[in-house]
Amino acid sequence: MKKIDVTEAIFEIKKAKGLSWETIAEAVGMSDVWVTSACLGMNSCPEDVADKLVSFLGLPAEAKSVLMEYPTKTWDQAIPQDPLVYRLYEIVGVYGDTLKEVIQEKFGDGIMSAIDFSMEVDKEENPKGDRVILTMNGKFLPYNAW
Known part of the structure; x- marks a missing residue:
């Protein structure tokens, strides 16, 4: 799995289960802003947080190592449209x-x-x-x- 695969899986699970970022963050004991950033691939999770995310969301076991990978923090340099x-x-x-x-x-x-x-x-x-x-x-x- 790649970071984008894990992020897409998280969004699918979040939608299917009707979860909020706040609910996910509470389940892993972290702030909603940080957890969202980690789920989007912009922060690496400590092992215990990765374990909790995989367990709570029902992600495949291989997602744990992806969540723990150090990110390359780059973003599109174009003016955002959103x-x-x-x-x-x-x-x-x-x-x-x-x-x-x-x-x-x-x-x-x-x-x-x-x-x-x-x-x-x-x-x-x-x-x-x-x-x-x-x-x-x-x-x-x-x-x-x-």
């Missing part, structure tokens, strides 16, 4: 330099880690329309001088 993904792309395009300036003013010359990182997606009920709350939490990594 409206939700495009809006996130637009946010980085419009506010990316602003975030860089503010982060570096507060922390110094460096970056926010995407390795020592967590993210949450929450919903805020609002009479003017429900709100999406994205919380990204990454360790600050200063650039070294030598």
Whole structure:
């Protein structure tokens, strides 16, 4: 099996069983954002999490090693067409330099880690329309001088 095969199998099982990412995440003891990313092939699962995913979803045994493989994190460099993904792309395009300036003013010359990182997606009920709350939490990594 390849990562795409496991991802497709997960989507089929998820749909057939009427599961949510939150339900799957609870079953394996991880966050819904991280589990979804791992199921999409963008993170590697520790062995115990891979075991739990295979068992809970009823995946073939060979899916375990695929879920544990280190990913190559690449994505299409074209502008995304999906409206939700495009809006996130637009946010980085419009506010990316602003975030860089503010982060570096507060922390110094460096970056926010995407390795020592967590993210949450929450919903805020609002009479003017429900709100999406994205919380990204990454360790600050200063650039070294030598």
